[in-house]
């Protein structure tokens with residue numbers, strides 16, 4: 110039986126014999142045409158071999174010249190694209206913004222993009238609109254946001270994977286883009302502030318705050334639905350939020366603790382300067398997202414690119430949604446903006462009374478008032 114190796118050897122021997130035969134065919138009648146054809150084929154083959162031998166190094170030469178040229182331009186950070194000069198404002202601005210964003214995305218990996226540690230982190234607060242803010246900001250051509258919550262600084266196992274692991278969890282971005290991450294758990298973590306400071310002591314931090322009582326109810330609603338999804342049940346809100354013995358607010362209930370904003374924020378202000386922390390009004394983000402986004406753009410030193418062309422109010426959802434491109438619009442998932450359960454007004458009143466002195470401490474700390482004062 111002929112194996113593959115034998116077959117290959119046989120074929121090459123046949124080919125050699127054919128070539129040798131073609132060269133030695135005598136120029137006689139009858140064989141004349143065949144001999145001429147064979148000798149033409151051989152000449153053509155020789156010529157094409159010569160073209161290959163001469164052409165290949167030439168191609169190689171041009172390839173090296175071209176490659177070196179672009180590498181030098183990259184290393185000098187010479188932006189050969191005219192994108193920087195695109196001005197986006199007013200009518201038609203959003204189309205230009207999308208085109209710019211798309212072109213920047215195309216340039217990934219070919220124009221000096223790389224994974225970088227975030228220059229800005231949305232540190233919380235949970236249920237205050239962190240996802241909406243991240244998605245809106247990610248429309249900006251100079252922002253690249255990580256899709257997932259990374260939980261690097263609050264989770265010991267992840268933290269011990271090291272900064273390289275963290276960096277590799279970031280999206281690729283150009284040097285002129287801001288890399289953005291959001292993990293709302295950082296806000297309540299006791300270890301996150303110092304760990305973030307050690308990563309970059311000039312990092313910019315964004316905190317969203319919302320009416321503390323509404324946040325507690327929103328937190329409860331999320332956990333209620335999470336449990337429902339696992340066929341589990343959750344006690345009534347009123348039972349969780351009130352101490353069964355005193356009838357007062359249960360300060361051990363996690364959702365209540367999270368809404369005592371000043372206690373958590375003070376840990377951050379012990380480490381970071383106040384001008385490194387920008388506070389977003391989460392209630393205003395729902396009704397007027399562009400005005401809140403503008404303030405974040407300013408805080409990050411970016412041009413105002415996200416306009417009322419970028420977002421639109423979706424009547425069905427009852428929230429602002431955003432335009433991903435000219436044909437695609439997107440709203441946040443169903444877990445955002447759920448209907449809250451009806452809560453006993455007496456309990457709501459108790460919560461508001463409980464939070465009042467805490468809110469006042471917060472306002473003094475940040476030298477700013479909110480509608481829920």
Ligand code: A3P
Pocket residue numbers: 234235236237238239240241293327328330394395428429430441444445446447
């Ligand atoms: P509710 O679900 O209680 O209404 P987070 O993303 O931090 O978990 O916050 C969720 C909250 O974001 C939602 O709370 C919702 O009120 C708020 N939010 C703000 N802007 C939104 C938007 N455009 N679409 C959906 N939810 C938005």
